[in-house]
Amino acid sequence: MSIRDWAAIRRALILGDSYNSEVNAHFGNTSGDTDRTAAKNICLVQSNDSALIAQQRIRFFREEVQKTHLKPTIIGKPKVDVDADVTYHPQIFIRLWQDSTAVPRGKFPKSAEFSYRVMGETSETVTNEKLNSYARLVYSAFFQNQFAINKGKYIGWYISPVDGLHLQLYCIDEAECTRVAQAIVSKLNKTWSESLFKITKPTRSNAVSTTDTITILGQTKQRPQWRPNCTVRATEAWISLWAEAEEIRNSLDCENRRHI
Incomplete structure (x- = not known):
């Protein structure tokens, strides 16, 4: 992939209703919550990110925040x-x-x-x-x-x-x-x-039983x-x-x- 191609993809991930918009919507207003702000910033694709770094951010968001790999079968x-x-x-x-x-x-x-x-x-x-x-x-x-x-x-x-x-x-x-x-x-x-x-x-009990x-x-x-x-x-x-x-x-x- 050429540098120009990656720049176009990165721009699409950052702008409009694409990936960064989804991350911002997911975390919402994080003002006053330093931990959530830090987690959001890890996930957001930045304008100077390489393709590898962007992939890691996206993977972190999907697997560690959204935990998409753990979603139950519907x-x-x-x-x-x-x-x-x-x-x-x-x-x-x-x-x-x-x-x-x-x-x-x-x-x-x-x-x-x-x-x-x-x-x-x-x-x-x-x-x-x-x-x-x-x-x-x-x-x-x-x-x-x-x-x-x-x-x-x-x-x-x-x-x-x-x-x-x-x-x-x-x-x-x-x-x-x-x-x-x-x-x-x-x-x-x-x-x-x-x-x-x-x-x-x-009348049925919903108590947890380890046995x-x-x-x-x-x-x-x-x-x-x-x-x-x-x-x-x-x-x-x-x-x-x-x-x-x-x-x-x-x-x-x-x-x-x-x-x-």
């Missing part, structure tokens, strides 16, 4: 197949992840997710200006002060079709179910209705824990539009996307 259906079967209003998703420092060695971080639909809009009526408006709401509601949920085995349900809400919130107890549901409804500028809220109280093991292909492994208690924090957001193959992410969480 079983699901491609969005294009879903869209061929049913039409829907635009849907905004918020995903929360467990702090990496709280994840036991050898385990995957736990996550949570909730969403709401933008009623009165369709894929054809949504504009870039409206996306920016949604982004400001999401940022202010869930990222400016990082929204957290204490996860557990209880389920809080809040179903209000007229508001585009079908919340299924896994929380540590009944009080947390109520707090989280009310907070989401309030942050989305909707009116809370007690009649639309209910809580499921499982609860299974054997797979001759190897003894810990049985997956059912609905463990842990804290998860808002980390990423995106909007899904019907008939749009890719989810739209940057406009929703780039102002303060947090990785934990």
Whole structure:
């Protein structure tokens, strides 16, 4: 590869919505946090980096920060197949992840997710200006002060079709179910209705047992824990539009996307 070719690639990695933009969105505002600032600076491609140094920065970001090689297998259906079967209003998703420092060695971080639909809009009526408006709401509601949920085995349900809400919130107890549901409804500028809220109280234990093991292909492994208690924090957001193959992410969480 010629020096001119590398210079063009490096420029693309640094400018616009490319790699450096993803790193900045991932770390969000790191002012006042010297450790996060230092980690972000390690990941950002610099204007004088060689190809080798840039590759090391990208590898560090993918493997040590995002830990992409440790992501669990996801079983699901491609969005294009879903869209061929049913039409829907635009849907905004918020995903929360467990702090990496709280994840036991050898385990995957736990996550949570909730969403709401933008009623009165369709894929054809949504504009870039409206996306920016949604982004400001999401940022202010869930990222400016990082929204957290204490996860557990209880389920809080809040179903209000007229508001585009079908919340299924896994929380540590009944009080947390109520707090989280009310907070989401309030942050989305909707009116809370007690009649639309209910809580499921499982009797099954979710306690950890070090002796609860299974054997797979001759190897003894810990049985997956059912609905463990842990804290998860808002980390990423995106909007899904019907008939749009890719989810739209940057406009929703780039102002303060947090990785934990």
